[in-house]
Amino acid sequence: MASGVRLPLVRVAVPARPRRIPAWVLALPPVAALGVVFLHPLALVLWQSVSPDGGGHSFSAYGEVFAQAAFRDALRNTVLIAAGSTAGSLLLGFALALVIAFVPFPGGKAIGRFIDVFLSFPSFLITLALLFVYGTAGIANGLWTGATGAAAGPFDFLHTPWGVLLAEITYFTPFVMRPLLGAFAQIDPAQLDVAASLGARAPRIVRQVILPEALPSLAAGGSLVLVMCLNEFGIVLFTGAKEVTTLPVLVYGKAILDGDYAGACVVAVVNIALSLALYGLYRTLTHRIDGAHRART
Amino acid sequence: MNTGIRFDGVSVAYGGNIVLDALDLTVEPGEVMALLGPSGSGKTTALRAVAGFVQPVAGRVFIGDRDVTDLPPHRRGVGMVVQQYALFPHMRVDANVAFGLKARGVHGAHGARKAPRDEIAARVTEALEMTGMSAYARRYPRELSGGQQQRVAIARALAVRPGVLLLDEPLSALDAQLRSGMLAELARLHRDLPDVSMLYVTHDQIEALTLADRIALMDRARLQDCGTPQDLYRRPRTEFTASFVGNANLLPVTVTGDGVRLAGAVLDVPAAGAAAPGDPATLCVRPHAIGLGEGPNALRGTVTEVQWRGATHRLCVDVAGHRVTADVRELHETSSLGTEVTLHFAARDAVVLPATAAPVGPGGGAAHG
Amino acid sequence: MLVHSRRARRAVHAAFLALFLPVFALPFLVVLAASLATRWSGVLPAGATLEHYRAATDADALDALTTSLLTALAASAAALVTGTWAALAAKGSRARRVIDLLFMLPVAVPSVVIGLSLLVAFSKPPLLLNGTPTIVVLAHAVLVTSFAHQAVSAALDRLDPAYEQAAASLGASPLRVLLRVRLPLLLPSLSAAAGLCFALSMGELSATIMLYPPDWAPLPVKIFAATDRGALFSGAALAVVLMATTFLALLAVSRIRTRAVHR
Numbered sequence: 001m002a003s004g005v006r007l008p009l010v011r012v013a014v015p016a017r018p019r020r021i022p023a024w025v026l027a028l029p030p031v032a033a034l035g036v037v038f039l040h041p042l043a044l045v046l047w048q049s050v051s052p053d054g055g056g057h058s059f060s061a062y063g064e065v066f067a068q069a070a071f072r073d074a075l076r077n078t079v080l081i082a083a084g085s086t087a088g089s090l091l092l093g094f095a096l097a098l099v100i101a102f103v104p105f106p107g108g109k110a111i112g113r114f115i116d117v118f119l120s121f122p123s124f125l126i127t128l129a130l131l132f133v134y135g136t137a138g139i140a141n142g143l144w145t146g147a148t149g150a151a152a153g154p155f156d157f158l159h160t161p162w163g164v165l166l167a168e169i170t171y172f173t174p175f176v177m178r179p180l181l182g183a184f185a186q187i188d189p190a191q192l193d194v195a196a197s198l199g200a201r202a203p204r205i206v207r208q209v210i211l212p213e214a215l216p217s218l219a220a221g222g223s224l225v226l227v228m229c230l231n232e233f234g235i236v237l238f239t240g241a242k243e244v245t246t247l248p249v250l251v252y253g254k255a256i257l258d259g260d261y262a263g264a265c266v267v268a269v270v271n272i273a274l275s276l277a278l279y280g281l282y283r284t285l286t287h288r289i290d291g292a293h294r295a296r297t
Numbered sequence: 298m299n300t301g302i303r304f305d306g307v308s309v310a311y312g313g314n315i316v317l318d319a320l321d322l323t324v325e326p327g328e329v330m331a332l333l334g335p336s337g338s339g340k341t342t343a344l345r346a347v348a349g350f351v352q353p354v355a356g357r358v359f360i361g362d363r364d365v366t367d368l369p370p371h372r373r374g375v376g377m378v379v380q381q382y383a384l385f386p387h388m389r390v391d392a393n394v395a396f397g398l399k400a401r402g403v404h405g406a407h408g409a410r411k412a413p414r415d416e417i418a419a420r421v422t423e424a425l426e427m428t429g430m431s432a433y434a435r436r437y438p439r440e441l442s443g444g445q446q447q448r449v450a451i452a453r454a455l456a457v458r459p460g461v462l463l464l465d466e467p468l469s470a471l472d473a474q475l476r477s478g479m480l481a482e483l484a485r486l487h488r489d490l491p492d493v494s495m496l497y498v499t500h501d502q503i504e505a506l507t508l509a510d511r512i513a514l515m516d517r518a519r520l521q522d523c524g525t526p527q528d529l530y531r532r533p534r535t536e537f538t539a540s541f542v543g544n545a546n547l548l549p550v551t552v553t554g555d556g557v558r559l560a561g562a563v564l565d566v567p568a569a570g571a572a573a574p575g576d577p578a579t580l581c582v583r584p585h586a587i588g589l590g591e592g593p594n595a596l597r598g599t600v601t602e603v604q605w606r607g608a609t610h611r612l613c614v615d616v617a618g619h620r621v622t623a624d625v626r627e628l629h630e631t632s633s634l635g636t637e638v639t640l641h642f643a644a645r646d647a648v649v650l651p652a653t654a655a656p657v658g659p660g661g662g663a664a665h666g
Numbered sequence: 667m668l669v670h671s672r673r674a675r676r677a678v679h680a681a682f683l684a685l686f687l688p689v690f691a692l693p694f695l696v697v698l699a700a701s702l703a704t705r706w707s708g709v710l711p712a713g714a715t716l717e718h719y720r721a722a723t724d725a726d727a728l729d730a731l732t733t734s735l736l737t738a739l740a741a742s743a744a745a746l747v748t749g750t751w752a753a754l755a756a757k758g759s760r761a762r763r764v765i766d767l768l769f770m771l772p773v774a775v776p777s778v779v780i781g782l783s784l785l786v787a788f789s790k791p792p793l794l795l796n797g798t799p800t801i802v803v804l805a806h807a808v809l810v811t812s813f814a815h816q817a818v819s820a821a822l823d824r825l826d827p828a829y830e831q832a833a834a835s836l837g838a839s840p841l842r843v844l845l846r847v848r849l850p851l852l853l854p855s856l857s858a859a860a861g862l863c864f865a866l867s868m869g870e871l872s873a874t875i876m877l878y879p880p881d882w883a884p885l886p887v888k889i890f891a892a893t894d895r896g897a898l899f900s901g902a903a904l905a906v907v908l909m910a911t912t913f914l915a916l917l918a919v920s921r922i923r924t925r926a927v928h929r
Contacts, residue, residue, distance in 0.1 A: 027755035027765055030748045038772055038808045041783035048786055092685065099682040102668035103675055111686070118690065120862060120916060122869025122886060125905055129693030131898060132700050132711075139696070170689050190383035192668060194450075196370035197348050197377040198397030198457060202668050208396070212387040231776035233872035234886075238893060248778040248872065255782050256876060265786070268779040279774030283767075349670060369670050 042272075049265035065266040070245065075270070078246040081161055082229035085168035090222050092169060093176030094214075098206065100177075101184035102192065112181060115174045126171045127158075127238035134158050134166075161244050167235045172228060176221040183217035184210070216285060223282035230275050247271040300361035300460030301326045301494050302347055307356035309342050317342045318518040319356065326361075326460075329487055329495040331505035333541070334515030340498045343515070344463050347496060349373050360461055371400070376454030380466040382446040384438040390449050391434040394421045397457040424456035425449075427489065428482075444475045451486070455493075464497045468504060480507050502542055506530070514538055530583075536653050539581045546587070546621050548580045549652065557649055560617030564594045568649040577652040582642050584611070587623035592641030596621060600636050614638060694909070700902035718903030727888065727904060731911065734884040737799070738867035738915075741806030742814075745863050748807070749814030750856065754844070757822050769815040772808050780808055781876030799882040805873040810863040817862065821855030822848075854923045861919030865912045 050057050065071050100108045134140050134155045141153025157163050187210060195205045211218075233248040245253070247267055255264035302324040309317040317339040324330040332340035345351045346358055349370035357366045365373050376397075384393050398417045425431045428448040438446055447467060454462060467483075468476045484507065487495065499505055505512050506526045514522040514529065514537070522529060522538040533539035536547055550557035552568045557580055564580070572578040589612070598616035609624040623640055669675045701718055703711030749769065756765040772780065784805055788795035795801040825848070833847045834840075849856075871886040878887055885908045892901035 023755060023759035024761055027752065027759060027761060030752035030755065031765065031768065033748050034752075034768060034808075034811070037784070037804050038780070039768070041780075041787035042775065044786045045779065045783045092689070096682065096686060098668075099678055103678045103682075104667070105675075105679050105682075114690070117913065117916060120865030120869070120912060121909060122871060124871055124886065124890065125697060125869075125909070126693055128889070128893060128898075128901060128905055129696045131893070132696045132902070133692065135898075170693065173689070188381060188383050189667070190379045190381060191385060193345075193348065193350055193370070194377050194379065194383045194453075195385075195396065195400070196350075196670070197373065197375050197463075198453070199371045199374070199401035200396070201369075201371050201400075204400055205668060209385055212385075227774055231774075231778075231872075233776070233778050237871070237875075237890065240894065248776045251776070251778045251782055252876060255785065261782075261786065264782055268776070268782050271776050272774075272779055275774050275776060276771075279770075283770070350667070352670075352672070 045265045045268050048262060049269045052262060061262050061266050065263055071250065071267065074245045074247050074250045074267075077161060077244060078230055078248075078271075078274075081164055081168065081244075081246065082226055082232075084165050085172060085229045086222055086226045088165070088169035089172040089176045089225050090218060093173045093180060093221070094218065096173070097177045097180040097184060098210070101181060102210070115177055115181075118174045119178065122234060123167075123171045123232060124234035124238040126167045127163075127235050130158060130163065130167055130170075131238075134163070158239055159243070163239050164236055164244055167239070168229055168232060171235065172225045175225050175228065176218070179217040179221045180214055183214045187213050220282060220285045223278055223285060227275050227278045227282060230271070230278065247274075301328065302330075302461055302496060303359040304343065304346070305357045305359065307343070307346055307353045307358055309339075309346060309351050310354045315518050317346065317353075320520055322513055322520060322523065324494050324496055326494055327491050328510045329497060329508055331497045331499060331509035331512045332515055333499055333502060333505040333509075333512050334521075335500060335541075337517075338515040339518040340500075340515045341465055344465055344496055344498045347373075347461070348375055348377055348463055374401075374457075374459055374461075376457060376459035376462045378447070378450050378454050378462070378464045378467045380469045382438070382443075382450045382470075384446055384449055384453070386438055388437075389434070390425070390430065390436050390438070390441070391421050393438070393449060394424050394453045394456045397453060401457055420456050420458075424452040427455060427486065428452040443471055444479060447471065447479065448482075451483075455486075455490070460493065462493050462495045464495060466498055466500070468499075469501070476504075480504060484508055506542070512542065514541060516541075532648060533581060533650065536579055536581070536650055539648070539650065544584050544622070546580075546582045546584060547650075548582070548616075548619050548621065550578050550580045550649070552576050552578050552649070559596070560619065562596060564644075564647075566594065566644050566647045566649055571649040571651050579650045579652050581648045581650055582646060584622045584624040585609075586646035587621070587625075587640050587642045589623065589625045589627075589638060589640060591639055592643075594642050594644065594647070596640045598638065598640070600634055600638055603634065612638070614640060616640075697902045697905050697909075700899055701906045703899060718900045719907075727907075730883055730885045730888040730904075731907060733799075733882055734868055734886075734908070735911070737803055737806055737882075737884055738864045740803045741810060741867045742860055742863035744803070744807040745811040745814045746856065746860055749811045749816075749859070750818045750852075753815050753818040753822055754848075756819070766815075766819065770812055773812045777805075777809055777870070777872035778876060781805055781873035784808075784873075785876060796877075797879045799879065801877050802874055802879075802882055802884070805877055806867040806870055809870060809873060810866050813862050813866065814859045817855055817859035818852065821852050825851055857919050857923045861916045861923075864915050864919070868908060868912045868915070 049061060050059060052058060052060055099105075100111060132138050135158060136152070136156065138155070140155045144150065144153035144155070157166075191209055192205055195209050200208070231248060232246070233252065236244060236246050236249050237252075248271065250267045251264050251271065254260045254267060302322075304320045304322040307317060307320045308315060316337075320339070320343055322330075322343075332343055334340045342351060346353055347360070347365075349365065349368060353366060357364050359365065360373060360375065384390075385396065388396070395417050398420055402413075421434070422431065425434055428451050430445065430448045430452055433441060433445060433449070438449065441449065447470075451467075464483075468479050471479060480503075487493070487508070497505070497508060509526060511523060511525055512529055513520055516537055522534055526542070529538055529542045533542065533545070539545040539547060548559055550559045550564070552558075552572045552574050553563065554574055555567070556563055556565045557568050557578060558564070559580060566580065568578055596614075596616045598614040598621065600612055601615050601620070602611075602613035604611040606624070609626055612623045612625060614621045614623065621640060669678055699711045702714055702716070704715050704717070752765055752769055756762040759765070784801055785796060787793070788801055788804075795804070829847055829851060830843050833843045838846065869886060870884070871890060874884055874887055875890065878884065883891075885904060889901050889904045889908065892898075892904060
C-alpha cells in the first residue's frame with residue numbers, strides 16, 4: 001500500500017493456527033502401554049526359549065521339546081481338534097444361520113440376540129454343562145440306566161478328544177453365525193425370489209446364490225474360530241481329561257505344574273507361530289471382504 | 298404359447314391385515330396390464346401372488362389354464378424383473394442370464410437336439426441381443442450402470458422364454474431421463490414378443506399410460522377400476538380414478554334436470570346415471586380441456602396463481618371458493634394475479650361422477666402437478 | 667424367503683429347533699437346574715436345594731465375586747482408554763495399519779501364553795508384579811484391549827466426517843471437536859465395547875489361572891477349583907452367579923446404549 005492509509009489490525013476473527021501435534025506423537029502413549037505389557041513380555045518369552053539355563057543361546061531347548069512324545073501328541077491333538085471343531089462349527093453355523101435369515105420364524109430375532117449373549121460367556125461353562133448331560137452321572141447315562149437297568153451308561157467320551165470336540169463345536173458355532181448373519185442380511189431377498197422364479201429350487205439357490213455371497217464371511221469366521229480353537233484352554237481344562245493334552249495345556253503344565261519355564265516358552269512360541277500364521281490368513285480374508293464390499297457400493 | 302393370468306377372488310393377509318381383497322382380474326394372453334396405485338394398495342402383493350411368493354388365504358391364481366395357487370415359485374415358469382435388479386453380484390452378466398436356463402434344464406428348442414451347453418449359449422446371446430447388452434456379457438453387474446443392470450435383469454427373465462413376465466416397479470430406481478428411454482425399450486420388447494403377457498406394477502401413471510394395454514387401478518387392497526388408458530382418462534368412473542390417472546379438477550355440483558349446477562352457474566353436462574336430479578355429484582374436467590374466455594359452460598373467478606410450464610401456463614382460479622386449474626396455451630395480458638377471468642369447457646370433455654363422502658385419493662379434489 | 671410351502675417350512679423349523687435347543691439352550695438350563703439340585707442320577711436333577719447358593723454367597727465366594735468385578739472394571743477401563751486412544755490416533759494416520767495390527771495381536775496369541783509372558787516379564791525387579799492383583803488386571807486388560815480397539819475403530823470408520831467438519835468450520839478446536847462431537851457420537855459403540863470387555867474379563871480363566879495370587883482368585887478360578895475337586899453342583903451355583911452378573915452388566919450397558927442412541 002503506497003498511500004499512507006493505515007488499516008486497523010483486525011485480530012479477532014482469524015484464530016491463530018494451532019500448532020498441530022504430529023499423529024505419531026498422539027499414538028505413542030497407547031502403543032507404549034501395549035509395548036510394556038504385551039509386546040515386551042512376548043519378546044521375553046521368545047528370548048527365554050533360546051536361552052538355556054546354563055547360559056548362552058541355542059535352540060537346544062527346541063530340540064529337547066520336539067523330541068518329547070508328549071509335545072508331539074499335544075501338537076497333533078491341538079491341530080486335529082481345532083480342525084474338526086472348525087469344520088463342525090462351520091457346518092452347524094451355516095445351517096442354523098441359513099434358517100434364521102431365510103426361513104424366518106417368530107422368535108428368530110430373539111435367537112440372534114441370544115447368540116450375542118452366548119458369545120460373551122466363558123467357554124468352560126459349556127464343558128461344565130456337558131458334564132451334567134453326558135457325565136457318568138448325567139442325563140444321558142441316567143436315561144440309559146433307567147431304561148435298561150444297567151449299572152452304568154454307555155456315554156463316557158467327555159474325557160476323550162470327542163468330548164472336547166463336542167464342547168468346542170457348541171461354543172464356537174455362534175462365532176461363525178454372527179458374521180454369517182451379517183453377510184446374509186446384505187443379500188437382497190429379491191435375488192432369492194428371482195432365482196426361484198427362474199426355476200431354481202432351494203438347494204440350488206443356497207449353492208449358487210447364497211453360498212458365493214457368504215463365502216468370504218464363512219472363510220473369515222472359520223479362520224477366526226480355527227485360531228480360537230488352537231488357543232482354547234478352559235474347555236480342555238474343565239474336561240479334566242488326562243489323555244487330551246493340547247499346546248495351551250502343555251504350556252500351563254510345564255510352567256505352573258513342572259516349573260519348567262524354558263520348556264513352556266518353547267511350546268508357547270510354537271503355539272504363537274501356529275496361531276499367528278492362521279490369524280494372518282484371517283486378517284487377509286477380512287480385508288478382502290471389506291474391499292469387496294467397498295467396491296460394490 | 299398363449300398364457301394369460303387370471304386372479305379368481307384372490308385375497309392375501311399378513312398377520313390378520315388384508316393386503317389384497319378378493320381380486321378378480323384377467324390378463325389376456327399377450328396383453329400388458331399395468332397394476333397402478335399408491336404404495337400399500339396391494340399391487341405388489343398381487344404380483345407376488347402370481348410369482349408364488351405369497352400364499353393367498355382365499356381364491357385361485359391361474360397362469361394360462363393351469364391353477365398355480367399351490368405350486369412353488371420355481372415351477373411356475375414366470376419371468377420376473379424387480380426394482381433393484383437383483384442381479385447375482387458374483388456372476389458375470391452371461392452367467393446371470395444363463396442361471397434360469399440351467400436351473401430349469403434347457404429343452405431343445407425348435408425340435409433340434411443341440412448339446413445343452415450350446416443351446417444355453419445361444420439363448421443367452423439371443424436374450425442379450427434383445428436388450429442390447431451383448432457387448433457386456435463378460436462384465437460383472439457392479440461394472441454396469443443402473444440402466445444397463447436393468448437391461449440384464451430383463452434379459453435374464455426373457456432367456457427362459459416365459460409366457461408371463463412380471464415387472465415390479467422396474468424403472469423406479471432409474472433417473473427420469475433413463476426412465477423414458479427404458480419405457481420406449483420396453484414398448485419395443487413388447488412388440489417383438491407379442492405372445493408374452495406382462496403384469497407391470499407401478500405407482501407412476503406416465504409408465505402405465507405409455508405402456509399398458511389396460512390399467513388395473515388399485516387402492517386400499519382393492520381393485521378400483523380397470524380399463525384401457527384412454528377409457529380411464531376420458532371416462533373415469535370414480536373420483537379416485539379421475540384423480541390418480543392424469544390431473545383432474547373435481548368440483549362438487551348438484552344435478553339438475555338436464556345438467557349440473559356449480560355455485561349458481563348452470564352447466565350443460567349430462568349427468569345421466571351418476572346421480573338423481575337434486576342430488577350432489579362431482580364434476581370432473583381435465584385442466585387442459587379448460588379454455589380462457591367466453592364459451593359454453595362458462596365459469597367466472599379470480600386468478601390466484603400463475604405458473605409458467607414452458608408450452609403452457611397453469612392458472613389457478615378461485616371459482617366461488619373452489620379451486621379450478623386450467624392449462625392454457627396463450628396467456629392474456631389481463632390474466633395476472635387477482636384479475637377476474639372467465640373459463641369455459643366443452644361438455645364432451647367433462648364427466649359427472651357419483652359424489653363420495655370425502656375426497657378420495659391423492660388428488661383430494663384438486664389438480665396435481 | 668427360501669422355502670415357500672408351509673409344510674416344508676414347518677419341517678425346516680422343526681429341524682432347526684431340534685439342533686438349536688439341545689446344543690445351545692440346554693447347557694444353560696442344565697447348569698441352572700444343577701445349581702438347585704443335590705444329585706443328578708436320572709433324567710432330571712433331584713433333591714431341590716438352595717444350599718449351593720448359600721455356599722455361593724458365603725464370605726469366600728463373595729470375595730471371589732468382588733475380585734472378579736473389580737478386575738473386570740479395572741481391566742475394561744484400562745482397555746477402553748487405551749483402545750479408544752489408539753483408534754483415535756490411528757484414524758487418518760499413516761501408521762494406521764501398524765497400530766491396528768499391533769492392537770489386534772493379543773486376539774491371536776493364546777491367553778495362556780499371555781499369562782506366561784507376564785510371569786516371565788514381571789517376576790523380577792524393577793517391575794515385580796508377580797503375586798499382586800495388578801498382574802491379573804494387566805493380563806485381562808491386554809486380552810480385552812483388542813476388542814475395545816476394534817469396536818471403536820469400526821465405529822470411527824462409520825462416523826460421518828461431516829459432523830467434525832461442521833464443528834471445525836464453526837471454530838471448534840480439535841480438542842473441543844473430540845470432546846463435544848466425536849466422543850459423544852461414539853458413545854453407543856463405546857458402551858457396547860465396555861459391555862463386551864467387562865463380560866470377557868468376568869469369564870477369563872486361561873491367563874488368570876497362570877497368574878492369580880491366593881488372595882486374588884476371581885470367580886472362574888473358584889468354579890474350576892470346585893469342579894476339579896468334584897463339587898460339580900456348587901460349581902454350577904457359582905457359574906449361575908457368574909452368568910447372572912455378566913448378563914446384568916450387559917443389560918445395564920445396553921440400556922445406556924439405547925438411551926444414548928435415542929437422545
